[in-house]
Amino acid sequence: VLVLAGGASNRFWPLLDKPLLRFGDQTLLERHLRSLEALGVERFVVVVRPETRQAVQALADGLGLRQSRVVVQAQARGMADAVLSAREALVGAEDAPIYVTQAQDVFDPILHTAMFQRWHQGAAADGLIAAVRVSEYFPGGYLKLEGNRITGVVEKPGASKEPSDLVTLVAHLFASTHRLVEAIEAQAPIPGLDDAYERALSGLMVSGSFRHLVYEGRWQALKFPWHVLDVMDLLLERWTAGQESPGPDYEQREDGVFVGRNVRIFPGAHVVAPALIGHDAIIGHNALVRGSLVGENSVVGFGSEVARSYLGRHVELHHNYVGDSVFGEGSSMGYGAVTANFRLDGRTVPSLVGGERVDTGRMKLGLILGAGARVGVNASTMPGVKMGAGAILGPNLRLARDLADGQRHLSERAGGNP
Amino acid sequence: VLVLAGGASNRFWPLLDKPLLRFGDQTLLERHLRSLEALGVERFVVVVRPETRQAVQALADGLGLRQSRVVVQAQARGMADAVLSAREALVGAEDAPIYVTQAQDVFDPILHTAMFQRWHQGAAADGLIAAVRVSEYFPGGYLKLEGNRITGVVEKPGASKEPSDLVTLVAHLFASTHRLVEAIEAQAPIPGLDDAYERALSGLMVSGSFRHLVYEGRWQALKFPWHVLDVMDLLLERWTAGQESPGPDYEQREDGVFVGRNVRIFPGAHVVAPALIGHDAIIGHNALVRGSLVGENSVVGFGSEVARSYLGRHVELHHNYVGDSVFGEGSSMGYGAVTANFRLDGRTVPSLVGGERVDTGRMKLGLILGAGARVGVNASTMPGVKMGAGAILGPNLRLARDLADGQRHLSERAGGNP
């Protein structure tokens, strides 16, 4: 199995390392590897960013995946480059089948079971591609079919130009590793485009026999930072339904809330399911947590409200409202600071991504707070705003635009709120 | 019975439609009509503004007042015009007595009982006027008496120039409908003055035999918007004492609080009597409501405090302090917004009415919020401020002046706080 876990995504800013994002005791990558390991997979190659190599290697060691290799993709240059980065690690397995997956996409593990079953049934000679059926346009790769045979993938064709209602997932089984690698190598690099993998895939489909498998479970890609909330919702739902566990040391209360080791919930505090309170976290007097995940060692101080939000580890709140927000590790808010999470005009919340305005499609979206970022007392952040790692917003200010990593906005005069 | 329920009062801005203001299950008009109906009155003529005709007609139909008529007063031009607007509806009853009342004045219904009893005792040949005894100057109409006979009404004579200590209420019984109408018709209109009714009344008093009845119960006129709080206090007191009921579907808890259908009061929330929580309203975790009326379908969100305030229907609060305030239907406040309700200098709170500064006489007065108006997160409103229907106050701002209907105050720069 080839697991693509590299790629520093600008679109995910100010958050980092999607595969290393933690939910309960596991990172997404760990969850992914474990679910494949449980199906008998013994040999993994994990492609990572240089910055995360150590952490991922430690993870793989911890899982006891002895036949596995962690390889580094030097620069984030797309899937083709990621596969080629793994060439050396694939030596000796060139004739074996290869299963290409992505760690940050969250599925029901039943997807992998189904892929392997269908493969062993011999349904596909050269490749098997997972896909989901969509009812309205989604900007992904659409399957082109002739009967059961896939004849190509059309990337983002535009609404009403879709060749089918089937969008591919990154769960691709190939009969031959070396044929995949060679097909990629044959692609001439096109400056500014990183679609060599997709072109190679289409080439293989034309010459070989590819089939598809329709996945009908829930899934969630992690593309933009607010998708963390969707992944959280999905996992809270799976944990609550008993389909997965957040970890062996989490106890589920009668009301459905998951509570970790050494958690202290003070008198007058309310935690409403679905919710998970991480190990060693503190929920202060008269606080309210609902529909949220509170990371390990975090403090939800006196009178705070955390609604439908993801708090990383070591987050410190003190009488704040955190709604529909994602807070990175070690970030904090001073007393009375608040994340506004819906627009007075009642529209869906937009957010700037790489300088461009993206409609998040969400009626409610609060703040995306990078690691170690801090918000001063009685400050307010407007819906969909993002603050980079280590950024600081001063007391009593209103923030209506993004702050870059390390940027400080300390007074209204120096300001420039639009 | 002629019920005057028209007149769009500028002084009541930003609130509208005094007679249609709801307390519990009833509007003031409904309460008024019901209390008269209970005394055997069968024929009503209700004079309304064009805008409220439909609502009032529906109300009258709902009450089953078949012999009643709802008539429209095209423009708000005073009581004389209101009576004349009803002329056609009074056809056939010209020789019967007529009882002129106003829907927005709140009395103990015993007033009407006493008026009818005294009338039937034949105490007054031509007219009977209700009055209250005042101990200090009040800007109303004062009775001029010769023995028991009323010889006239002096409007706002000024302090120490009062002809008596009796101020008239709008509860006037006349022996003859056509004589009242004719007396009004005989008044020449004086541009800029709408006192034709009062002049006609004085004329009738000179020529006929008018008596008065002293009402000793509590009463409250609804003139300025903050009077809504006084009416609320009066009704909460009457409900609590069992003298009236807020409606058949309200249950009174042991501690005296009235709770409507499908109300949800979350853990940690406190409701302290006297108080009424309207049907389908939500009182969130750790909120506090005291001495207040929460309208139907309103949400008093997490950690909010509502003290001595009137909230209309569909109001949404989220961790606010609302003190001594009146919130119109569908208005809302973002997290942390607060209504300051007393002055740092310890004086009574003034308020602008039609451009003029009026002393409200209240040590504590918060915000008057028009229908659909919205206040941003962490914003503050200064004592006695008013926001028009649909007005918006931006986040983290301080509002020290009134906002017109639909006006937006979104940044300090564009501001102009005095």
Add this chain to the structure above:
Amino acid sequence: VLVLAGGASNRFWPLLDKPLLRFGDQTLLERHLRSLEALGVERFVVVVRPETRQAVQALADGLGLRQSRVVVQAQARGMADAVLSAREALVGAEDAPIYVTQAQDVFDPILHTAMFQRWHQGAAADGLIAAVRVSEYFPGGYLKLEGNRITGVVEKPGASKEPSDLVTLVAHLFASTHRLVEAIEAQAPIPGLDDAYERALSGLMVSGSFRHLVYEGRWQALKFPWHVLDVMDLLLERWTAGQESPGPDYEQREDGVFVGRNVRIFPGAHVVAPALIGHDAIIGHNALVRGSLVGENSVVGFGSEVARSYLGRHVELHHNYVGDSVFGEGSSMGYGAVTANFRLDGRTVPSLVGGERVDTGRMKLGLILGAGARVGVNASTMPGVKMGAGAILGPNLRLARDLADGQRHLSERAGGNP
């Protein structure tokens, strides 16, 4: 016993009258006098500022100290001047020993017991000086020793230049009152310096036989206003340990909290030990008090949090965060106002004292609020800021500098926050 209780200290601004600061039922002066009276002391001379003479006289009368005298030190000119101010009151006791102490320093009363015991054992012919052993440099007066004999006191020698590790406390026993007075009188005044007492003391040490006593208990001087918090901590600890009592009408709950007469603690409020709630105080719904002292008649309104703070009498809070702060009598905060109490840069909090920046050495320090000072709704004060008596901070503002007595900061424009 001569008790020095005068000296208006600029360093203590905006607070006043250290010896009259109340903790539980007692002022520091009362506590001091009572602890000495319990040891059999019958004759006190208390030196006070003109402004506090009446209060101290009433206190002495209340204690039934008939042989005691309250004398006024006209101007704050140091210890020598204070002793000389008491000359007349010392007439008739010139040949008796004299014990010089200071009311605002807080010790375990065992210090006085030990001083008297050692004295009666005849350990010192001419004088006995209390001292504490320090492990790192402290800017006080250091003992110079030859064997057991004290040969002098070196004031603030500077780090690594200390003649010993013993710092003097103001607890000095002299064999002869008139010799102390004469030694002081013999000192020529040096303009700008008020060290005549120290010079006299050194002179006596050279000519006579002085010994020292090492005090090993806890002690706390009251020099800067934030020291009120240290004194509070010390006394809360002593009360909790049963070593002293805050007063006969305080009841200690099972959880250790001291609660005065007629205290009302509303539902949902939490008081966490160590803490004292003064007589007639109110702790509102859903409030939290911990590690704090709430003065008599104070109101900790709905949803407030008071952490590690000293509130004087008649303080009014309403949904505030008061952390590591000292609030003078009659001061108040509007809803949502907050005392920020640690720096975003994680450094110790500085404070301006007499125009100079002093490092308080505290990681957490909030607001020092003078008597009657007021803070508007949703305002914030930065760590270590002080507001003078009667000063006012307007709504929604951030205060990053001190306000003088009576000064008003009402709008950002007029501002000048650094």
